[in-house]
Amino acid sequence: MLAAAMFLTQSEAPMLDRDDFLAQQYELSGKVDFTGPFGWKDGVAAAKVGMSATQYAVEGMEKVLRDRLYLMLREMRLNGLDTCINAGYRGPERQAMITAGVRASANNSFHGGAKNRRGHGHGLAADLVSCLGGDTNDQRFDNSKPVWRWIDTHGLEFKLGRPYLHCDPPHVGPSDGGEYRAKYPTAAVRFKDGKDEYSRCVSQKKKKRGGKGKKRR
Ligand SMILES: [Zn+2]
Secondary structure (H helix, E strand, C coil): CHHHHCCCCCCCCCCCCHHHHHHHHHHCCCCEECCEECHHHHHHHHHHCCCCHHHHHHHCECHHHHHHHHHHHHHHHHCCCCEEEEECCECHHHHCCCCCCCHHHHHCCCCECCCCCCCCCCECCEEEEECCCCCCHHHHHHHHHHHHHHHHHHHHHHCEECCCHHHCCCEEEECCCHHHHHHHHHHHHHCCCCCCHHHHHHHHHHHHHCCCCCCCC
8 A cells, every 4th residue: 555655646646734744754664774674663662652653753853854854855756756754753762772882872863862952843853765665775775875866966955965975874954953064064075085985984984983883873
């Protein structure tokens, strides 16, 4: 059912309001990353605070971010790129479930987190991927590349951008937000060259932190 809905054109698709549309794009995503399927974690975290996973992840994002995502994702769909929300709000109860070894990020993620964040309704990041998904990491990565390239070209028209570029490809936030302004030039300049920019970024980070691997943001 969901797979069919994904290929409806804009004129065929029922007009959904902002949060219903974003909820649909969240529910259509595979919720898999390089660590494997992780969608269940949203469900567990949401249940702890008495919400559905969708309500938790989507409505947990700041309104201004939801407004911008709604406009951009609809425009992307018109351009043939159906874009799914792999992750939205992640509060402290959810951040704590991120793979051991990167727990340091638990309190300072722009998805939510405890320190300096105002809680549910104030998440300032979303992870965006192609709704096509894929069976392997490589497939998912290749399918999502056009999505990320489109955001790099047109995102600023919607005041959205990818602060870390290939260092955390799906991660998107407000281009006038603190995270984007602090991180974007660094990532862009430091990792501009290289054949496979993403693996280059990961290997640079491994060197820096002694092989700990990629940090989730
Ligand atoms: Zn992210």
